[in-house]
Amino acid sequence: MGLVTMKYEMMKAIKGGYAVPAFNFFSYDNLVGIAKAAAEKKSPVIAMATMSGFKVMGEHGVVKMAEGVAADYGINLVLHMDHCTDIDMIKRCVDNGFTSVMIDSSKKEYNENVEDTCRVVEYAAKYGVTVESELGHVGGKEDDIVVDDMSVLFTDPEYALDFVKTTGIDCLAVAVGTVHGFYKAKPKLDFPRISAINKLLPNTPLVLHGGTGVPYDDFREAIRRGVRKINVGTELKVHGVFDTCVAGFNSPDAKQDPRAVSKMVINKVASICSEIIDVMGSEGKAG
Template structure:
């Protein structure tokens, strides 16, 4: 099919009460596992690239791998920049052929965030590229994004309305209690659904985004623990909360940490059970299968996006 922007995907998701998975990619096997899962589930798909992944794998390689996935599967895919920190990286990705970008100005005061985001929007619209902004600060760590718990702030609903109206963004990442990284909640995880309801009431029909929504199934936690990668004792967001968010105006849920843990657990298992193995195909292949299994689980049981393509 084609490389597409997110407008139609989000419209259908909002009306259908489900969320589109935005899965972070770093190499060929991760892309293959994700697209195989989306094809098997007949689900809409966003593949997103962080600044770290862009530097690691080279944007040209990543774009060509995504084009190959489209050609092989017949899927429509959004290729999205995750957490673009300035105008220059957003422009570079747009010029490289990305169909969607995120400009993350959440670290700035509101007026600076609006100005930066609008500058990206004005450039992106010339090329039919959609733009995601962010308002509010999530705690946690993801690549270059590092925010302490004390500096985290929830999204103000009135500021969200002003931000959307003045920037012209196509979607908005909000902070309602999620956190970047793996297993980061010391207490009972919770999302501020009352705040989400107010935001959706003030921005009816507008697609919202959740970052920091890690929720690793127990079988993958057990694998990591069994094969030498014990996970710290805090917890991610319960999947039932993410399902509720997907029914409540959240049209895009970012998924990254879960994929890393699934692939790493599989690779560790291979090396523990076959310590003399040195053929990358013999450990990356099972890692790719673990990615597919994780993504299918997310599509069916968290996002509610099976059969929604």
């Protein structure tokens, strides 16, 4: 038990044909809720900090928090930095004990994306830290990164093959029709594209971003076609934490005691995570 690499969990997921859920966290209660669900379901789980979360929670604090929560719940936990556009920040994550990082240079030209990703792979390799990178542009707003509708670009399978071979990344984030944030219309996933990428890269776990609001049957189909990590952030941030805090602090049950609200957040986050774990097929796959 303790912090493990994403690669470790991804290799098991490829063999087992399931996906590992990846949940964003922005606070301690948020992280505890994720760990509680993982422990109850005996599921592997990836806890993802963001660049802004890293700044708010503190770069040492966030790692110690993850180590402590993994020990308290007796679980393996992947501590991942999500969508990082700053290579110096990624290096600090690696130095401080993150077990997985995502370099996001997907908005740059292909060659620059390759160059940045190679730099991160080289640095992370010294510590055995897993690297995820994105090719194509997933739309919507993630943390402080905004991709407008006109800039969405689906991942090209041939480029994906070249990208993975050239950079040596462990996991590939693909743009196949999901968006960050809440959906304005029903999402339409490009399933043949997922299969085409998976056919060329059968040993590279594919990552689906923008999981909030995607119908569960679409998750299952994406997993059947080679997706091994699915990111869910907005649902936890808005419904799991924010709405629960607002209702909690206004509830007479809380009796002006923040611990009561913490418990509500932990339980709400855990219930959202448990439901998603069921869809991923990752229940009982921990260890």
